[in-house]
Amino acid sequence: MTRALLHLILLSPLLPAQPAERSLEADLSSGWRMIEGDNPAFAQAGGNTGTWKSVTLPVSDLPFGMYWLTRTIQIPAGSVDAPQALVLGTMPGEYEVYLNGLHLGSTPNFRMGNVVLPCMYSFPIPAGILRSSPTLYIAFRMDVAPRHASSEVVRTSALYRVTSLQAAKVAVAGEIDRRRVATFPRAATLLLDLVFAAALFFVWRNRGGWTAALWLGSAFVSFAASSAIFLALHWSTIYPTSTDLRWVASAEEGTFYLGEIAILGFTLAMINRVSRGWLILPVLFFPAICAIPYFPGRPIYILGDLSTLGVAGGLAVWRILAGRQTGAGIFALILAFCGSFLMSSTFHFTGPAVSIGPLVFRVDNWAQVLIGFLMMADVLRRSAADWGERQRLGSEMESARAVQSLLLNAQSSPGGSEWAIDARYVPAQEVGGDFYWSRVEPDGARLILIGDVSGKGLKAAMLVSLIHGALERETETSPAALLSNLNEVVCTHLRGGFVTACCARAEPGGCLRIANAGHVSPYAQGLEVEVAAGLPLGVVRGVEYSEVALPLQPGSAFTLLTDGVPEATNAQPELFGFDRTCGISQQSAQEIVSAAQAWGQSDDITVVKVRRAK
């Protein structure tokens, strides 16, 4: 076998040359007769076409409907022995081809709906036809239907010939190469969509969860996916004739429509306090949009449009009429119309296109990129301003936290009393509503007060500062009287809410006098101290509090804490509770705080441990 091949290769230059094959070359652009209507008999030669309209290819501006086009060419006798093919450039619709009554083939999706993939097609001519008749009767049965307009971005060449099969292959390959180059701008919009999406996802991920950025980024991803499907179609080598490509068009339209839904989600996110439930309506239309290629006709397009235009536009009008967020309403209205325009231009009409050299720029694609860029720029500008404001507020809260920390830590200094303090304060947010205060009296006694402003955050912290100021000016030395005075101050300044507080006077000699204003009872020697219940500060004026006395041995301690300890909550959710709090009350302040935090901090936590010197 190998030897035979070697002989063939070595001897081939000595073999006689084959004569060149003769090919039929004919221009098919003119000489056509056309009639509107559909009659299978037109596939056969012999009919009277004298009354038909005389046309030249390409035919344009035909109303939707079925058409037949026919013409005849003469074949010189014995002049053709090369394989031949029909090369057909742009046509106004999908079609099937007949030669001398024989069905030669059809374009993809002929009579399958509105999916039209205009391209140059070649149809090989069976050799028998050319030998059997001196004339070639060519008939097109053509369906002019609403087009899937995105497929028309690249105008197909107006080339119509009978030529050799080899020349036909070269022509079609050249057309596909030209199509690939022409659609580079669409590839550029795809890349821009992805860049925009990346920028928006970055903002969503790293700038405080801007959901508007997430929605808009998702829209860009959908548009990019739609473009990718488009490009996959147009960059593919060749479409096999009579192949059902409706699922591809369905995917292209579906992904684009998902982008529309995302744009609507973006609109809703930009208009605060509007339920995302409105999105359910366009989502319900999604299957219908994907089915467009299977059910041609304008009504279904209009339904698709109404889903986005109706929801976004209706919302906008409602917001404007309600007199709330008029600017946002107008913005939504503009978006709704833009979205509708983009959908319409994609699904209904051939968008206007501009050719620059071999590149084709479709205006509606670039309008989408421009509008998208402006929307993205607005989101980035707003998120940057919002981020700056957050940073500024965060900085101010940090400053407030530092000031509060200084205020509280100043109370921990032990000097001048036989009673030493160990205090821990862990706010649930940057600043909190818990506080403690201490003062050493001239007789060596130590006044200690722990309190909790209802609520958290800056408002509570501001009230804590006010209470601290009042305590610094306070001259009363009795816990009960001090709480009564403080109640008047708090009643004057508090609008809603209350302050719980427990005040203790630890006297030289070990006597502890305690008054309570609705606060968690103190703990001593592992037991809860029985104190008289009293109303919290700030509820009503003129409250008088009572005191209890408790002796403490040298070296022993008592513990004051806020409800952040017993109300620490775990994932179940289960409260830490008073029993567990009592159980750990003899531990150090830090250990108690750590136990509460380990359980699950939900509120400010403050623990003050007061120990009598040995």
Added chain:
Amino acid sequence: MVTQTKTKVDENGDLAVLRFEGDITSHSEEAVLGKYRALNAATKKILLDFSKVPYLNSSGIALVIQLLMAANKASQKVVCFGLSAHFVKVFTMLGLAKYTSLHADETAAREAVG
């Protein structure tokens, strides 16, 4: 997770029962004070049902205290029932005995309110 407070109001003559459901927090003003203010003017006895309230934070307790103060001013008698042991202790510490009484269930509360 903090749940939304819902309030069901049962009114019968001069007796009204406010049945709270969900956590009572700073977001519960309408559910607590709003429902109280909307009660019939003839209401003289009010039962507060906390049996479906898993948690009250300090802001929520503040709302209950405001309700108690307003009812006290309007000479209405308020009793509470259904509080967990934890919040019975909290209410007791807050010194609210002057303004309300705490009961285990609705039957005991109805008996107390007379």
